[in-house]
Amino acid sequence: MAYPMVSIIWLNYNSKHIIDLVLRSLEAVFDIDYPRDRYELIVVDNGSSDGSFETIRGFVEKRSGARKKIIGLDRNLGFSGGNNAGFRARDRDAKYVVLLNNDAVPSKDSLSIFVEEMEKRPYLGGAQGIIVDPRTGLVDTAGDYVSEHLFPLAYLRGRSPNDMVRPLYISYPNGAYSIWRVDAVLKANKTERMFYDELFAYCDDIVLGLKIWDSGYKAASFPYIVAKHSRGSTLGRHYLAQVLHSFKCISFLSHISSLSLSKRLMTRSQIIKMSILVQMKFLPKPILGKIWRAWSDGKKLGLEVRDSEGFIDVSKAPLVRFGSIADKILGLILPRYMIMERMRKAIEEAYRLDEA
Numbered sequence: 001m002a003y004p005m006v007s008i009i010w011l012n013y014n015s016k017h018i019i020d021l022v023l024r025s026l027e028a029v030f031d032i033d034y035p036r037d038r039y040e041l042i043v044v045d046n047g048s049s050d051g052s053f054e055t056i057r058g059f060v061e062k063r064s065g066a067r068k069k070i071i072g073l074d075r076n077l078g079f080s081g082g083n084n085a086g087f088r089a090r091d092r093d094a095k096y097v098v099l100l101n102n103d104a105v106p107s108k109d110s111l112s113i114f115v116e117e118m119e120k121r122p123y124l125g126g127a128q129g130i131i132v133d134p135r136t137g138l139v140d141t142a143g144d145y146v147s148e149h150l151f152p153l154a155y156l157r158g159r160s161p162n163d164m165v166r167p168l169y170i171s172y173p174n175g176a177y178s179i180w181r182v183d184a185v186l187k188a189n190k191t192e193r194m195f196y197d198e199l200f201a202y203c204d205d206i207v208l209g210l211k212i213w214d215s216g217y218k219a220a221s222f223p224y225i226v227a228k229h230s231r232g233s234t235l236g237r238h239y240l241a242q243v244l245h246s247f248k249c250i251s252f253l254s255h256i257s258s259l260s261l262s263k264r265l266m267t268r269s270q271i272i273k274m275s276i277l278v279q280m281k282f283l284p285k286p287i288l289g290k291i292w293r294a295w296s297d298g299k300k301l302g303l304e305v306r307d308s309e310g311f312i313d314v315s316k317a318p319l320v321r322f323g324s325i326a327d328k329i330l331g332l333i334l335p336r337y338m339i340m341e342r343m344r345k346a347i348e349e350a351y352r353l354d355e356a
Contacts, residue, residue: 003038004095004115006179009086012056012102013046013076021230022052022102023059029100030063034111040067040094042086047075067091078200079175084193087185094182097194099205101176103230104131110226114179117167117222125184125217126209128173129226130161139163140229143170143221144206145340145347147320149331150253152206153340155221155347164223167353169318172209173219177227180208181217188215190309198301202242203249210257213317220353240287244294251298258311318351 008029015022029041043060045053057070069089073082083099090097096118100106110129118124133140142156142164155170156163173180185194188211195204209219320343322328331339340347 002119003035004119005091005093006034006039006096006098006111006115007042007086007090007094008039008098008100008111009042009044009083009090010100010102011044011046011079011082011086012048012052013082014048014050014052015102016050016052016055018103018230019052019055021105022056025100025102025105026056026059026063028105028108030066031108032066032106032111033108034115036065037067039111040069040091042069042071042089044071044082044086044089045073046077046082047073077197080195080199080201080204081197083175083204084195084197087194088192090182096179097182097185098179099175099177100227101229104177104227105134105229106177106227107225110177110224113222113224113226117220118179118181121220123218124181124220125188125212125215126173126178126180126219127222128170128178129222129224130156130164131174131177131227131229132161132225134228134230137161140231141174141176142223143168144172144174144209145318145320146171146206146210146253146314147331147339148322148328150250150257150314151331151336151339153320153336153343155340155344157337157340161225164221166348167220167222168348169351169353170209170219170221171213171317171319172205173221175205176229176231178205180212184212184215184217187217188212196301196305199249199252200245202245203252206249206253207256207312210253210312210314210317214313219317240290244290247291248294248298248301251295252302252305253298253314255299255302256306256312257314318347320347 053072060068060070071085071089118127128143130142131140139156139159139161141154145153145155147153194208212219322331
């Protein structure tokens with residue numbers, strides 16, 4: 001196999017409390033089984049204030065072999081802005097970029113697996129493998145889907161990695177550890193970025209995956225264990241921020257997407273807002289107020305992007321679709337893991353990777 005150039009973007013923010021895990025992640029990148037002159041590590045620090053960046057920089061600077069770049073940002077630009085900075089700094093010969101969370105530890109053969117699968121399939125714009133939770137040995141992510149209601153759904157989360165037996169098309173590769181074809185990213189965005197800076201976090205990979213599909217490329221997941229990921233290690237302590245960014249994301253998608261749930265009775269955004277109200281009715285009013293502000297921010301950004309770039313045709317991507325009206329309603333109110341359990345067999349049958 002020829003070895004195309006790969007840029008690995010590794011993002012950090014205030015990780016002193018998990019510094020041992022963070023250094024294991026970096027160590028694994030340096031030990032990865034791929035020609036040393038054919039990949040580079042781009043460390044981006046998002047304006048950390050806890051001393052973690054100094055520790056990380058010292059660790060990286062002492063390592064020899066792999067090519068490396070270190071970028072220290074003045075402030076926290078989130079997952080979106082931080083990875084955009086890394087993308088702009090990539091080697092101009094890079095055919096692929098890899099996103100790697102600082103709490104994810106890649107397996108030694110993972111990069112070779114990624115590149116081999118992508119090289120065999122020039123129609124793929126992005127891909128991932130099975131990522132397991134080291135605390136349980138169960139799946140953290142084996143690929144992600146978007147429902148027809150535009151809610152993200154994690155395939156196989158909490159199940160045995162042995163449950164995935166074949167490659168599948170997915171709505172989007174998970175940003176924890178995934179590979180993206182540079183040409184596909186540039187075609188999807190028509191500019192030197194991966195994500196919208198304004199989305200900040202918890203939406204970036206979803207939007208990029210849907211734009212990849214809309215631009216004519218595809219995305220897939222492969223049944224190989226490629227990493228261990230301790231999800232939430234960095235930002236898990238900020239639960240409310242996660243919730244708010246998630247609602248901003250759903251609002252953005254509902255206003256930028258061309259997929260229509262109902263043309264006669266209600267708009268998609270009205271349906272989703274009703275669902276959120278049902279699910280969130282027991283929250284304190286101050287939190288509900290913050291949720292609605294997040295929704296408004298997502299709507300504003302979505303309308304701005306729609307006016308300047310047009311709709312994203314999400315119907316081109318694999319979606320979790322519900323047949324009956326009853327299933328559509330359940331898809332709005334059931335917890336996401338229950339929806340995925342109900343739909344898993346149908347997804348596996350509908351979205352098998354076409355090897356023809």
